[in-house]
Amino acid sequence: MKKSFLRVLALLTLVLGLVACSNQGGATETPSEGDTGGDAASTSKSFFINPKSIGPAYWAAAEKGVKQAGEDLGVEVVFNAPSTTDSAQQINMIQDMLTRQVNGVGVAPNDPEAVAPVFSNALSQDVQVVTWDSDAPDTDRKYYIGAATDAELGEQFAEMIANQIGGSGKVAFMVASLSAQNQTAKVDAATAYLEANHPDVEVVTTVSSDDDQQKAYENAQNLISTYPDLKGLVGFAGAEAPAAAQAVEEAVNAGNIEQGKIKIAGFAVPSLVKEYLENGTIEEMVTWDPSKLGYTTVYTLNLLTDGEDVEDGMEIPNVGSIKVNGDIILTGTDVLTKDNVADFGF
Amino acid sequence: MANIFKRREAPIILFTIVLFCIFSLISSNFLKPDNLGLILTQITTTGLISIGMLMVILFGGIDLSVGSVLAVVATVVGMLVNAGINPFVAALIGMVVGAICGAFNGLFIAWFNIPEIITTLATMFIFRGIAVAISGGEWVTNFPDSFNFFSQGKIIGIPVPIALFATGAIMFGYILSQTRFGRRVYAIGGNKEAAKLAGMSTRKTKFLVYISSGMLTSVAAVIYASQVGSIQASTAGSGIEFTVIAAVLVGGASIFGGVGTMLGTAFGVLLMGMIKNGLVLTQASVYWVDATTGFILILAIIINTVQRSRNLASREGDLV
């Protein structure tokens, strides 16, 4: 009995020690002074910014913008999410942060329908709610902050690939998830756009990588081998385009297809596709800076909690001018080419 | 010749061949040499990891941490290569890191006597955290061209990943079936108490198996990094443990240990890779891929079990 008691004691010390360390070293909270327990008394505002999951580099880039905004505006920001894109865990976490009495939450919902109850709950406690990166239009959220709407992006991707392959031929879509609303919405828009404007472009299939780069890469390999007359691959999420480019480049090197036969379009993170743009495997891609989304989210929440509002065309420091269309705030997209890829810092 | 059908691997080999024929019939592209080469390349990472997993399962253990070990090693190797270190040196350092991860597992399992599934469930979380911490949450990417050797290079005409997997499989196939070390692994799984009484150091054997498993996983990690071209520590290799365990078990190994062969495992891995590739090639609807994969898996298990009970029935009458 004595022995096991000692063991528990040791265990507790270890776990709590780890907690203490990680809390200090975790750097999840901007103000390094100020003890976490003490924020009840302080009058400074705190916001909870919730991406879809923690870990993917896209969100790590967004976190930089969030932290920057926290520092610039003098507010406390907590950036956290479940380690997988799990809707239930995400909602539990939002609920926990509401208990902590944050003043505002910015959420990139994994399931746009499921966040509705917790959003209403937040509003009833006078907590401002916005969505970012991925919208939940049928909830009480005040604004959605995105680079562009999913429909616009889907159409932009479609136009880009149609343009590159000369308006006719087979293309395949590569998505990160078959159930994420911001992926399916883009796919639907792109499909509709191609049907209406480029009837000769045929979408042969849509494959999903489940956010796993190896799977994305193998998907691309299998597509190239399944459809010998494939002319284009469209990547709808960050991991898809580089995986597609890697597979295409390999097929070219192995002599299976000719250089330039398969074009790649869609969304890309500049640092991931830099070498493929430079060696010509990819011609152009659509991109946006997730850190700008993060910055704008915190900035908007700060305005809202001050009782102010955003305006169309207003300038946000470090971001630029924003477009406000009803309850949607757009920060804009860029077209990435080999000439400008070096200019992006993410 | 008739003995072939009594072998434990017979059902899985037959099943693989049948499925191979079905895929060839449905899709004309399946049988192309390019595509067959593609399947072989795609199974190398799971293949290498499954060699280690086979040994672990043979002595009655299980290793859930392989995906996280892969992430740690891929991240470390990727960062080293990007820091200008020679890819081969980086790969060797990666193997050392993999061996350390394996030793960590082995230490808790063999010396502190904590069950395998618990230790590796824990280290699955811990190694994943370490991998993300090392990478700083950012993509490790834009590797120099020299690093492509591990995915696109060739040794005497054979692509490097396939050569590495084949070497690993043959080497450990030999070790398992022909050496004392191999017989010990089987003996521990077959009967722990007896093995202990017979004076075998089960600890040392287990420890060595986990270290080998870690090193095999790190070779897989190097290939992974080179193939995929960019590593995201939080997701790299996550969930791979299920594919690998399924491959080993479908290949005829028993989860209770003592039963299983390298040949069966190789076919298990091949079967899994073929399903993945074949389902895309048959142009099946994307929503049907998972359901069909699961169905084929269960079919494979059923066939295995039927074979096993037949073998058993012929020896032990009505026991099962």
Place this chain on the structure above:
Amino acid sequence: MNLVKEEVNTRLKRLPSIKINTISILVILLAGLLIFFSTQSPYFLTTLNITNVLVQVTTIGLIAIPMTYVIISGAMDLSVGSILGLSAVTLGFLYESGTNIWVSVVLALVVGALAGALNGLLIARYKMQAIVVTIGTLVMLRGLVYIITKGKPISGYPDSFYFLGQGKVLGIPFSVIVMMALFSIAYILIKKTRIGRYTYALGNNEEAVRYSGINVVKVRFLTFVMSGLFAGIAAIFYVSRYASAQASAGDGIELDVITAVLIGGTHIFGGRGSLVGTFLGVLIIGTLRNGLNLMGVSVLFQTVILGVLILVAVSRQNK
């Protein structure tokens, strides 16, 4: 070949009950966490937050009940997350296509139980390895979910249905009451009935149990049906609470559930374990997550902390 030998060699142990020791250690651990977090966050020890934690653990808690049975009996069920997903979208799909909501609920439970029965059939009747079979059904049933939904979440249920996951009785969330009630019933079942004794016996020595004339197939089959049924119950509360049935619902939950059961002192090789321990294990995981969230600790460190907790808390289990 070696199968006979394996089975005969299955550990021969006395019919044990879990040592009181384990439970007291868990209580101390939980108390330690509660004290620590209440010093770290002023919001931790509030009624609101405690209610939150309890509601948050209902999904894991409900599934952990049959998982305790399954693991005690010496098996494992990895497919529970996919069964949860399947039941959830069955409910959504049926309601969307015009079925009465309560009929849909019942049918969703039936589907869960049937999925469990499929596992049970293959594992109990046909002696297939539980881990392999349930990895297979994990993949297959999740695939079925995607076929049914085509990836789109199904939402928009009647208000009366939301009572299950969001309503309260005497200030206590209804889902928590149901979880507690089911824990109690399962506790009595495993302590007082023959089925319970057989479950322990199965985990200790399946051969001996078989020869003693007990219907091994039936007992094992029942544990898996129960596992499927409870995943179905968890799915009902899941859909009601989140007002949405999403294709990825329950993905990966098996690890959380197994972790909770193991922390609760149930022996991974079967034969030993208790529902009280599992309940405490569930609470410990829930409290840890909630407390760390309140402190704003990044999830990456949370997983490492969870890993260390497993390693140390469960290290008492000797082989």
